[in-house]
Amino acid sequence: MAGRGTGVLAVGRAVPLLVRWGVSADADLVYRCLVTFGARSAGGIAASLGLAVRRVRAALDELEDAGVVEPTAAPSGFGVDAATWQAAEVDVAVTTLQRRALRRPAPVTEATAGLLRPGMVRPFPARRLPDREATRRRIAELVALERVEHLAMNPEAVFSTDALAIAAPMDIALLRRRIRLRSLGRAPADGDRSSRHATEFARLGGEYREAPRLPHKLMIFDRRVALVAVDPHGLHHGTWEVVEPGAVESFVSLFVRHWTDATDPRRNGVPEVVLTPREKALVGLLAEGHTDTSAAKELGISTRSVTYALRSLMDRLGVENRFQLGLALGAMQAASPPRNTPPVEGDHR
Incomplete structure (x- = not known):
């Protein structure tokens, strides 16, 4: 710029x-x-x-x-x-x-996107890729040419193993080339608040957000080419390839509008955290109403060790206080420990 x-x-x-x-x-x-x-x-x-x-x-x-x-x-x-x-x-x-x-062209709405169905008049020129395989070949070609940014909107509620096997290596290849990758997906239908996928995606350098509803399956390559699924929710009927600048900009605007309204599951989600046996024991005792001092006595450790353990858990879960820690651990369904947990050797301070 x-x-x-x-x-x-x-x-x-x-x-x-x-x-x-x-x-x-x-x-x-x-x-x-x-x-x-x-x-x-x-x-x-x-x-x-x-x-x-x-x-x-x-x-x-x-x-x-x-x-x-x-x-x-x-x-x-x-x-x-x-x-x-x-x-x-x-x-x-x-x-x-x-x-x-x-x-600025008229924004693409869900109704406008419906004009991309087979046999209907389109408001801009587009080349038809007839099926999933033709689309995947073209995606590979366009990904190899990308230099700046990749945008993806995925409205599917569930991804097949085959689709994930193809998408994951492509995403990793883009991120290794330092291409900005923004991906929009559906929030889990079962209400699962795990943020494992988003955390791993961010660790690699990608940006991922979720929305309860997305209008169309869409990919945009360097804001120059858009691939829009014929069927809004998948590639099985092929895609339209759009290169007309005004039309591509409309699809970018559609993506940005939904991206702005979407949420990062890491902000309110629960990262995947594996508790150690002592942490499980401590969490269980505090849930039963023990104070730091009485929990330390039960576990045979110092009160300072209890404080350190809770601080470590808060840092790992990305929460700021014990109330938030309790909510996060509750969402994880942290298990209560067996009673009479033996003290950890060498942990007396």
Whole structure:
């Protein structure tokens, strides 16, 4: 993105309201923060503005889609939580937003997406890939050419083993090439709050969010090519390949709208954590009403060891206090220990 800001706001230089060109108030505020204070992480912006990190992330998604901010991978990793964000110069941003407002196509809605069914008139040119195998071959070709970003919307309630076997290596290959990968999926129908998949995906550098309902199976490659499933929920009837810029931008807008409304399951989910025998014993005793002191006596350890063990559990589960720890452990259905658990050798302090 050209015209990158230096991070210093020129004295007396006014930043016009960006809302007049179609961005939200949050996005306008986040842009001003980046122009004024320079490149920052989502967490840094949230702290500066006093906004929830969730709102800052949504605003950054919106600004990135508009082409006026850009993520830069931090030395410690990549992905949305490891990135710092840079803003375009004010003049460049205003010009970009003005042009975008003039050429913005009508957004693709669920009704518009229905026009992609076989035999119906499409509002833009598209090439038909007749079946799953033809689609998978084309996906492999497009993935090999990607250089910047891959967007995927997956409305399936359940993935087949075959589909997962194909998708996982592709995702890993993209992430190893430092291509930004954002994936939207359905929230589990059984209410499972495990965040294991999202945590592992983020560890590799990907970004994953869930929504209760998604309108169409869709992949977008470098914002240049879109593959849209003929059947909204799968590839068995093939896909439409769309390259017309206005149409691709419409599908990007559709993705971003659902991405902004979706949630990261790591925020409210329960990471997969394996408790040690002593941790299980401690959790069981505290659930029965023991204090730290009486639980320590039952286990033959020091009260300080109890404090350390609980702090370690809170850190691993990403919670901030004992009440939240209890909720998380309850969701995990942590087992109560057997009574008369022997003391752990060498743990007396």
